[in-house]
Amino acid sequence: MEVDARLRLEDPNYAARMEAIEAFTQEYIANEAGGTRTVVTIPTVVHVVYNTASENISDAQVLSQLEVLNEDFRRLNADASSTLAEFVGVAADCEIEFCLATTDPNGNPTTGITRTSTTKTSFTTDDKVKYTSQGGHDAWDRNSYLNLWVCDLGSGLLGYAQFPGGAAATDGVVCDYQAFGNTGAAAAPFNLGRTATHEVGHWLNLRHIWGDGGCGVDDFCADTPSSDGPNYGCNLGTISCGTKDMVQNYMDYTDDDCMNIFTQDQKSRMQAVLAPGGARYSLLSSDGCGGGGGGGTCDVAGGRTTTGITSSQATLNWSAVPGATSYNVRGRQVGTATWATGSTASTSINYTGLTADTDYEWQVETVCSGGTTSGYSASELFTTAGGGGGGTCTDLGEPNHNKGNA
Ligand SMILES: [Zn+2]
Incomplete structure (x- = not known):
């Protein structure tokens, strides 16, 4: 310790x-x-x-x-x-x-x-x-x-x-x-x-x-x-x-x-x-012991970053996964029980309606052709900027929309 x-x-x-x-x-x-x-x-x-x-x-x-x-x-x-x-x-x-x-x-x-x-x-x-x-x-x-x-x-x-x-x-x-x-x-x-x-x-x-x-x-x-x-x-x-x-x-x-x-x-x-969404879940798809799981798997998206963080929203980004047809995304305030969910065919999504100066986490799941899914990734964390009024409803929307025009 x-x-x-x-x-x-x-x-x-x-x-x-x-x-x-x-x-x-x-x-x-x-x-x-x-x-x-x-x-x-x-x-x-x-x-x-x-x-x-x-x-x-x-x-x-x-x-x-x-x-x-x-x-x-x-x-x-x-x-x-x-x-x-x-x-x-x-x-x-x-x-x-x-x-x-x-x-x-x-x-x-x-x-x-x-x-x-x-x-x-x-x-x-x-x-x-x-x-x-x-x-x-x-x-x-x-x-x-x-x-x-x-x-x-x-x-x-x-x-x-x-x-x-x-x-x-x-x-x-x-x-x-x-x-x-x-x-x-x-x-x-x-x-x-x-x-x-x-x-x-x-x-x-x-x-x-x-x-x-x-x-x-x-x-x-x-x-x-x-x-x-x-x-x-x-x-x-x-x-x-x-x-x-x-x-x-x-x-x-x-x-x-x-x-x-x-x-x-x-x-x-x-x-x-x-487990899916757990911090060490990615080890299950490792090829380190010759798993050779290429091709047929529906992998969790890597390259996960959070950009454009303001007091009320952020943009969640990840790298494209071969064979993916869409991505499910979920986010929540750290320590709370309920996820806000969204879905997109793109490799980013806007997370809006957030409270200022607050810790949030988000995860992404790959959906592959045939409907198989990767399970959710480990959580990415970010903290919203301080000041300003926070929204009361949160929403995961397409990256080219926001809460005002979604
Ligand atoms: Zn010990």
Whole structure:
């Protein structure tokens, strides 16, 4: 959460994006969780950044981490049988898998592992490891890949993650080379790959199980007991806030050999991020693991920008999608429940009747021939200009019209 606080300070729009993602998550949980799902496979690239030979971890150590992620997010972990009886009922197969990328962002074959020699003897949460220009390695497109950096994090830090809603250049997870996978340089008690399981949980919008606060602060999951702080080691009998803590949860701070469970509500939060309109939905159409989904798919429009923002309206723009016959657009004030909707064959639309100095979000969905749709994109956010009177009815209209003559 230290990193989350820094993002809030550095990126003035981050808090609004987080708020929009949380509103979307709550709406998804209320309306859609429990519906039919298919297993989602996330193309993953591991960037090994090393100063010493031991930091240049083996392919086997990388592969062992992928294996752990695939076990933990499918509840195929051997220690699932150790989950305390009172929590077995809420344990979840999160139906998320990870594949090492086979195609890089340029369309070339790859092992899914990059290796970068650096003069930096250690990194920290300042994100330098995420930039080639600062001794690390640039992120691959976060819309198509999960970026996992492995380096010497120094000062006892095991790993850190960026929540959905942050900047593209720094999106992903960083792990210390001794807290990654379950072989090679991995060192006890963090040698079973659970640091990455925990951090990828954050990357998919999970909070710490104690909510990063006292008994009254929640992790937005009703099926995890209240807790007043992190647990370390593995004391299965820990009581806080009047109930037994779920110290075996991946989102606590316990040792690797203690952790073995995600819950159903944690699963719903992660599935929301991967659902149509979710912040990481685009990963489902990635070709990073040789999906080869060209031609027959109805893709979400990229190149989404908001222009001409005044106190009462804005123009929403996106790039044309091959095979598209029209586009559905929806927008709303951040934090409200009801979408204003519109449709156009063009690649822009005017969003009018807005209130001054207010945060709005919008999404676009491609309609292809035959009536198939792409599902809505992730939200784009903008803030209307201050001053002036705001309208009371909002409208999405053709770009060559406005509320006055539509
Ligand atoms: Zn954490």
